[in-house]
Amino acid sequence: MNRILVLLLSLLSFTALATDSLYRVAVPAQGVPLLDAQHQALAQVITRMSGLQDPLSNPTLSAAVQAGQADVIQEYSYQEGAAGREMAVLFKPEAVKQLLAQAKLPIWESPRPKVLFWLVSEDRLVPDEDKAGWSDRFALQGQRWAIPVRFPLMDLDDIELAKPELVTQGLLAPLLKASQRYEADALVLGRLYQKDDAWWLDWTLHTSANKGTALGSGRAKGEPDAVVAQVMQGLLAYFVDTYGQGGSAPASDEQTALTPGSGSQIQLVVDGLKQLSDLLAARSALDATQALQGLNVVSMAGDSVIFSATLATDDGKLRNALRLDHRFTPVTDANQPFHFQWQGQ
Structure with a gap:
C-alpha cells in the first residue's frame, strides 16, 4: 500500500478517537x-x-x-x-x-492528549503494524479509556530520524522531530523485555513540546495484556490528576497538615527493601521524580527504610510520579502520608 495513503489513514484514525463520544x-x-x-x-x-x-x-x-x-x-x-x-x-x-x-470524584473530559509510543523490543522500534501485537493491544486499551494512542509507521522518514538507542538512552531531540508528523501531545519512551518468564516495560512520559519535559515514569510487569493495562492505567491516572476537574472534598485542618508544599521537609517510608540493590533502585527512582532535594536515608529496620528529603515542588508531583511507577504501592498509614511498599525490580 502506498506509504502516503497509510500515513493519512493512520492520522485519521488517530484523531477520530479524540472526537468520539466519551x-x-x-x-x-x-x-x-x-x-x-x-x-x-x-x-x-x-x-x-x-x-x-x-x-x-x-x-x-x-x-x-x-x-x-x-x-x-x-x-x-x-x-x-x-x-x-x-x-x-x-x-x-x-x-x-x-x-x-x-461521589466526590474528579471529572476529566478534555483535553484528551494524543500519545505516541516509541517502544524498543529486541533492539528494534515497535511499529504501527506490529506482528507481535503490541500496537493493537495499546490501541484497544486506548479506545477503552478514550486516550488516543498510536505507534510510529517506521517508514523511511522515521528510520532516518529515530533509532532504538535514542529511546534507551533518552535522547529526545531526534525523537521530538520525528514525532512532529504525528501531531502527538505526549510521548511515551519505553523498553520492552522478557525476564523471569514475564514481560517488563520500563517507560517514561514526556511532553512533545519544547525539549520533551519528563512528566513521570513507571514499570509494568506480567503477561502482555497485563503490561499494557498497567501502562494505560498509569497514563489515565496522570491525565485525570492533571486535567480532572473537581472531586476534592473540602480539606480539614488535619488533611491540610498532611499536604506539604514546596520547601517542606518530609519523610518517606519504603517497605520491602530486602537487599542493597532494592535500596539503590528505590533511591534512584525517588531521585528521578525530580520532586525531591537532599534525599537521605534516616534509618533502616528490617526491610523498611525511612528517607528524608525537601520537596522541590508541591507534593502532587511526587505522588503523581510514584503513582506511575508500579514498583511503589501506597500503604494506608494515618501517621505517615508517604508510606510505600516496594514491589521489586
Whole structure:
C-alpha cells in the first residue's frame, strides 16, 4: 500500500478517537445478562472519566448501581464485535457527571492528549503494524479509556530520524522531530523485555513540546495484556490528576497538615527493601521524580527504610510520579502520608 495513503489513514484514525463520544462504551454481552452488561458499561465509563479503577468500591457509586441505571443510560443496542456479541451503551453526560460529583470524584473530559509510543523490543522500534501485537493491544486499551494512542509507521522518514538507542538512552531531540508528523501531545519512551518468564516495560512520559519535559515514569510487569493495562492505567491516572476537574472534598485542618508544599521537609517510608540493590533502585527512582532535594536515608529496620528529603515542588508531583511507577504501592498509614511498599525490580 502506498506509504502516503497509510500515513493519512493512520492520522485519521488517530484523531477520530479524540472526537468520539466519551460517554459511549461497548462491553462483552455474549451470554451476559442485561443488567450485568450495563453494570460493566457504567463501571467502564466511570473509570474513563475519573480514573477510579474499581468504581463499585465507592459506596456512593455502588448504591447508585444497585438502585438501577435507567436515569444515566440514554440508549443501548447490541452489535457484533471482534470477540463476539457486544452491548453498546451511550450514557447521559450530565447524569454521569452528577454521579461523579456526588461521589466526590474528579471529572476529566478534555483535553484528551494524543500519545505516541516509541517502544524498543529486541533492539528494534515497535511499529504501527506490529506482528507481535503490541500496537493493537495499546490501541484497544486506548479506545477503552478514550486516550488516543498510536505507534510510529517506521517508514523511511522515521528510520532516518529515530533509532532504538535514542529511546534507551533518552535522547529526545531526534525523537521530538520525528514525532512532529504525528501531531502527538505526549510521548511515551519505553523498553520492552522478557525476564523471569514475564514481560517488563520500563517507560517514561514526556511532553512533545519544547525539549520533551519528563512528566513521570513507571514499570509494568506480567503477561502482555497485563503490561499494557498497567501502562494505560498509569497514563489515565496522570491525565485525570492533571486535567480532572473537581472531586476534592473540602480539606480539614488535619488533611491540610498532611499536604506539604514546596520547601517542606518530609519523610518517606519504603517497605520491602530486602537487599542493597532494592535500596539503590528505590533511591534512584525517588531521585528521578525530580520532586525531591537532599534525599537521605534516616534509618533502616528490617526491610523498611525511612528517607528524608525537601520537596522541590508541591507534593502532587511526587505522588503523581510514584503513582506511575508500579514498583511503589501506597500503604494506608494515618501517621505517615508517604508510606510505600516496594514491589521489586
